[in-house]
Amino acid sequence: MAGAGQKRKRLVEVLRDCPYLDTVNRQVLDFDFRKLCSVSLSDLNVYACLVCGKFFQGRGQRSQAYTHSLEAEHHVFINLETEKFYCIPEGYEIQDPSLYDIRNVLNPRFSREETTD
Known part of the structure; x- marks a missing residue:
């Protein structure tokens, strides 16, 4: 049994073939402001x-x-902390390389060569 301070891990199915990937709209993604829920204002x-x-x-x-x-029939989400992609409400994790560029927009990473003169 897990102790009081331990998190329980949920088993999540991982799929590489998500039928909703064509609904992703990179034009509306903006990660440059505080990452708060638009309903609860929680982070x-x-x-x-x-x-x-x-x-x-x-x-x-x-x-x-x-x-x-x-309500909106939107199915593809990214967890802003773990950077994992999910299909909701179906509940599975999406692992598709076509989404990986979104991680770099969420949290840009630069090599040493890119940051030095």
């Missing part, structure tokens, strides 16, 4: 909808992201 467990660019908390059945996915 905990925030996901960005990759279809409309809005931020929502959680991905469980009672979360803002889950509700948004059902």
Whole structure:
């Protein structure tokens, strides 16, 4: 049994073939401001909808992201902390190289050669 201070890990199915990838809209993604849920204004467990660019908390059945996915029929999200992609409400993790450029926009990384003269 997990102790009080330990997090329980949820098993999440990982898929490489997501039928909703064509709905991702890179034009609306803007990660240059505070990453807060647009409903609760919380900065905990925030996901960005990759279809409309809005931020929502959680991905469980009672979360803002889950509700948004059902109401707006938007399915592709990124967790802003872990940088993992998810299909909501289906609940699986997406591992598709076509999305990896979004990670670099979320948290730019530069090599030493790119930052020195």
